[in-house]
Amino acid sequence: MSLDVNQLVADIKETASAVIDHDIAEIRGFSERQVTALAKQAQLIATAMVNKEIEEDLADYFLDSLEDMALNFARTLRGLLTVTIEKVWNAVVSVIWGAIERVTGLPLKAGA
Amino acid sequence: MRAIPLVGQSIALLLFSVILTGCVQLAPAYDKKLYSDLTDVNASLLGFFSSVSTGTGKQSFPERKDTYHALIGKIEALAMQSGSRPIPDRDILKKINGYLSSNDREILFEDRPPSVASLQKISETLEKMRQTDADRGLTPGAVKIFKNGVVLSMDQALTYEAFLNR
Numbered sequence: 001m002s003l004d005v006n007q008l009v010a011d012i013k014e015t016a017s018a019v020i021d022h023d024i025a026e027i028r029g030f031s032e033r034q035v036t037a038l039a040k041q042a043q044l045i046a047t048a049m050v051n052k053e054i055e056e057d058l059a060d061y062f063l064d065s066l067e068d069m070a071l072n073f074a075r076t077l078r079g080l081l082t083v084t085i086e087k088v089w090n091a092v093v094s095v096i097w098g099a100i101e102r103v104t105g106l107p108l109k110a111g112a
Numbered sequence: 113m114r115a116i117p118l119v120g121q122s123i124a125l126l127l128f129s130v131i132l133t134g135c136v137q138l139a140p141a142y143d144k145k146l147y148s149d150l151t152d153v154n155a156s157l158l159g160f161f162s163s164v165s166t167g168t169g170k171q172s173f174p175e176r177k178d179t180y181h182a183l184i185g186k187i188e189a190l191a192m193q194s195g196s197r198p199i200p201d202r203d204i205l206k207k208i209n210g211y212l213s214s215n216d217r218e219i220l221f222e223d224r225p226p227s228v229a230s231l232q233k234i235s236e237t238l239e240k241m242r243q244t245d246a247d248r249g250l251t252p253g254a255v256k257i258f259k260n261g262v263v264l265s266m267d268q269a270l271t272y273e274a275f276l277n278r
Contacts (some may be wrong), residue, residue, distance in 0.1 A: 037260060037264040053252070053254060065261055075222065076230065079272050080275050
């Protein structure tokens with residue numbers, strides 16, 4: 001029995017796509033919430049400045065904070081992508097090792 | 113969305129190592145207790161913001177002082193707890209960063225959970241709010257801005273921590 005490379009490639013693609021599609025949908029939802037909240041923050045700051053509800057030093061603090069929040073949004077996105085890469089990696093390992101196990105009949109330590 | 117090609121390229125690189133390496137863990141383990149504590153403190157934060165939504169006067173600050181300290185203390189403890197979890201395959205993250213750097217990619221992967229920075233931002237925001245409240249009181253507009261900032265940062269922390277439950 002030989003390893004069907006075309007089938008293995010198809011299985012890897014299907015497995016990776018399933019993980020990516022699921023995670024990207026979640027990441028997109030998070031991104032939309034964050035972008036909306038960042039825009040709302042800018043609007044709240046601008047309104048409070050116009051209405052003189054906040055003094056200049058507080059306005060400066062809020063504007064600096066807005067930059068930090070945007071940076072943390074990017075950091076969180078990167079963290080989510082790291083988890084997605086890990087999930088794809090591990091799913092692909094299982095597919096490849098499973099294919100090798102079926103051909104060789106030898107048990108591999110796929111969960112290692 | 114640039115995230116998808118980035119994931120694809122990183123995965124393509126990693127596939128070469130798959131057979132040799134086996135399963136990996138590139139991010140911390142999910143911590144159910146940490147996530148539960150985050151949702152609890154989030155409820156406390158929203159309750160506090162609701163209680164000051166119409167603004168405050170500095171003369172009544174002593175009534176709120178303990179609440180500020182309790183919330184800031186809880187958030188800082190959670191940030192510490194989040195950052196103390198190990199990442200077993202830290203070396204592989206370094207390899208990915210090496211590949212991204214060599215291809216002039218500006219995004220590199222960090223080995224510290226992003227929820228730590230988000231929680232630290234919440235703590236810093238609450239400290240600024242406490243100082244402002246003590247010095248001059250808070251206008252309703254200022255409360256809205258503080259609240260939205262905390263909600264935005266908490267969404268980052270909660271989303272990441274929930275995402276770890278893979």
